[in-house]
Amino acid sequence: MDHPNLAGSAEPAVATVVRSKVRYYVLAMLFIVTAINVGDRATLSITGAALTQVLGINSITLGYIFSAFAWAYVIGQLPGGWLLDKFGSARVYGTSLFLWSTITIAQGLIGFLSIPLAVATLFALRFLLGLIESPVYPANNRIVAAWFPLQERGLATVIYNSSMYLSVVILAPLMGFIAHAYGWEHVYWFMGGLGVLVSLIWFKLVKAPTEHPLVNAAELEHIRSGGAEVDMDKPKEKGAFRPKLTDLKVLLKSPMMWSIYLGKYCDTSLQYFFLTWFPIYLVKGRGLNIMEAGAIAAVPGICGLLGALFGGAICDFLLRKGFSLTVARKIPLVCGMSMGATLVLCNFTASVWVVTLLMSLAIFGKGIVAVDWTLVSDTAPKQITGMAGGLFNMFGNISGIFTPIIIGYIVQATGSFEGALYVVAGHALIGALAFLSMGTLRKLELARAY
Numbered sequence: 001m002d003h004p005n006l007a008g009s010a011e012p013a014v015a016t017v018v019r020s021k022v023r024y025y026v027l028a029m030l031f032i033v034t035a036i037n038v039g040d041r042a043t044l045s046i047t048g049a050a051l052t053q054v055l056g057i058n059s060i061t062l063g064y065i066f067s068a069f070a071w072a073y074v075i076g077q078l079p080g081g082w083l084l085d086k087f088g089s090a091r092v093y094g095t096s097l098f099l100w101s102t103i104t105i106a107q108g109l110i111g112f113l114s115i116p117l118a119v120a121t122l123f124a125l126r127f128l129l130g131l132i133e134s135p136v137y138p139a140n141n142r143i144v145a146a147w148f149p150l151q152e153r154g155l156a157t158v159i160y161n162s163s164m165y166l167s168v169v170i171l172a173p174l175m176g177f178i179a180h181a182y183g184w185e186h187v188y189w190f191m192g193g194l195g196v197l198v199s200l201i202w203f204k205l206v207k208a209p210t211e212h213p214l215v216n217a218a219e220l221e222h223i224r225s226g227g228a229e230v231d232m233d234k235p236k237e238k239g240a241f242r243p244k245l246t247d248l249k250v251l252l253k254s255p256m257m258w259s260i261y262l263g264k265y266c267d268t269s270l271q272y273f274f275l276t277w278f279p280i281y282l283v284k285g286r287g288l289n290i291m292e293a294g295a296i297a298a299v300p301g302i303c304g305l306l307g308a309l310f311g312g313a314i315c316d317f318l319l320r321k322g323f324s325l326t327v328a329r330k331i332p333l334v335c336g337m338s339m340g341a342t343l344v345l346c347n348f349t350a351s352v353w354v355v356t357l358l359m360s361l362a363i364f365g366k367g368i369v370a371v372d373w374t375l376v377s378d379t380a381p382k383q384i385t386g387m388a389g390g391l392f393n394m395f396g397n398i399s400g401i402f403t404p405i406i407i408g409y410i411v412q413a414t415g416s417f418e419g420a421l422y423v424v425a426g427h428a429l430i431g432a433l434a435f436l437s438m439g440t441l442r443k444l445e446l447a448r449a450y
Helices: 022-054 059-075 077-087 089-107 115-133 136-147 150-161 163-182 185-205 217-225 245-252 255-285 290-320 325-348 352-379 382-414 418-436
Strands: none
Touching: 022 059, 022 089, 022 115, 022 136, 022 150, 022 163, 022 185, 022 217, 022 255, 022 290, 059 077, 059 115, 059 255, 059 382, 077 089, 077 136, 077 245, 077 382, 089 115, 089 136, 089 185, 136 150, 136 352, 136 382, 150 163, 150 290, 150 352, 163 185, 163 255, 163 290, 163 352, 245 382, 255 290, 255 325, 255 352, 255 382, 255 418, 290 325, 290 352, 325 352, 325 418, 352 382, 352 418, 382 418
């Protein structure tokens, strides 16, 4: 009698394990939460025209209030990155989401205060908003680095980055409608309430790869073997490596990183123009009402979303075709920043539709540059990716301090946005040169033992 388990017998068929797709659910949450994050920042730009009348402030004062967010955002980058490295991305991010949403709700209450107190309170709340939101983009980068292998990371990065354009496409027109139909304060209450609700979902759905109950061994092996840092948020054992601010010396001594930081600074100047002054430019510079401005702003927003997806796809395509990491990153970064400069041509037309077309082209290029966050995971030592992301974001958002203020002074002095567009376009061209000059990308290493 034959026994099927004897040597030489046929081997039983091995079932193929289908990989789970939890990383895509995590990415969807990053996309949604980042869209809310950008929408909360943009509430002041949507309501800015109304607030200048309600509070009796001029363009210079509004520029300083815009910059309050960026001051705190810059200050909070390194501490925020340290918190991420110490306590883990999911926990810090979820807590930040809940707190900044609460502050957004509070901004809608300043109408109950006297005008001087309302102006001071709005400045303080915008400052707190920037401080509490500071870990967001470094956390996004860490979560993508933990969940996605290298050859999927470019597209994953630009997908969460492209969510800023979802805010322009969906949330900006919605906020414009709310402000027009119900009053400016309802914009803050709607956005803050939405964030509080999503924060409750976040804690249920987003965890580290090795701790997520829905991920299977096949997906975990796929992302681990592809270079994902799956143990990034694993609790540190006693005596294990712990990040110190002195570890950032390896980044600050690298000429490659300084080119990257300059490029990010210039890229963020474009971002702050679109997040702060762009709707006001459409209202005061082009004569639209707030609801029309929100609707018009959606068109460039769609182009920015498409640009971001295009940039990430090009990056990953070039890597699959065997191009070096440096070439795969430089092509979209340099081309995207160059396209961003086309917004200066708006100074030479009176047509709102031509302005919309030119702004769409510029923001398409800005969208392509969303791949710049991959540079953090491409170059930073894995032990300090949180702090490295914070440093990268800090240098970028220094322009968030100066760009809104400079535009405010230009508009106040000239009564026109023409000079402002020259400033923003100039940043775009300098950014293109910076990314072109960053040299060969390489992973840096810490000097101290670990």
